[in-house]
Amino acid sequence: DAGITQSPRHKVTETGTPVTLRCHQTENHRYMYWYRQDPGHGLRLIHYSYGVKDTDKGEVSDGYSVSRSKTEDFLLTLESATSSQTSVYFCAIRQGQGRETQYFGPGTRLLVL
Amino acid sequence: GENVEQHPSTLSVQEGDSAVIKCTYSDSASNYFPWYKQELGKRPQLIIDIRSNVGEKKDQRIAVTLNKTAKHFSLHITETQPEDSAVYFCAALNAGNMLTFGGGTRLMVKP
Numbered sequence: 001d002a003g004i005t006q007s008p009r010h011k012v013t014e015t016g017t018p019v020t021l022r023c024h025q026t027e028n029h030r031y032m033y034w035y036r037q038d039p040g041h042g043l044r045l046i047h048y049s050y051g052v053k054d055t056d057k058g059e060v061s062d063g064y065s066v067s068r069s070k071t072e073d074f075l076l077t078l079e080s081a082t083s084s085q086t087s088v089y090f091c092a093i094r095q096g097q098g099r100e101t102q103y104f105g106p107g108t109r110l111l112v113l
Numbered sequence: 114g115e116n117v118e119q120h121p122s123t124l125s126v127q128e129g130d131s132a133v134i135k136c137t138y139s140d141s142a143s144n145y146f147p148w149y150k151q152e153l154g155k156r157p158q159l160i161i162d163i164r165s166n167v168g169e170k171k172d173q174r175i176a177v178t179l180n181k182t183a184k185h186f187s188l189h190i191t192e193t194q195p196e197d198s199a200v201y202f203c204a205a206l207n208a209g210n211m212l213t214f215g216g217g218t219r220l221m222v223k224p
Contacts, residue, residue: 040122040217042117042119042202042214042215042217043204045211058211059114059213090156090157094210100145101147102147102159102212103159104149106156107156
């Protein structure tokens, strides 16, 4: 499982509230990613990080922000949750340059009411 | 940006038959193509991958083929078993090292 954990695993929140999801890895991987998974859309990249404090936007970044203050943690924040952000969120890691394979965490199921 | 189309969206086969899932991509600079299997409620797990300098790769009952000229790649599963039932995703890695995923194929293997 590439030493990836996500917390919380399930969350129910209300529209307009801030939400932070955490991805934690124990194997010192440089690259970390946040995806969302919705029926019919596969997995879509929200943000990614290529090192501590180095992040960039993905395909569907609007309404989301990220932070990476240490190698092992990559945080995804929904500033003001909306019902359209109800989804399953997966974190992934990549082992490094020249090693393209991404491994996924167990996922967080988020419901925004 | 990269666009990956995956077909079919659902596939039903009898146990023991073969299953083929096809993907096309748009960015000719894409050079790495993984396939993931996702069981219900679980994380996507890599089952096989192929790089652009290779035309075919096999791993037991699973094989992937790549046609760079036509920009398409396919997953082949032979002698399907009920435990092969899952959703399968293809993906393409572009020059910016970002993966773009297809929409997924739900494979059902009937005993």
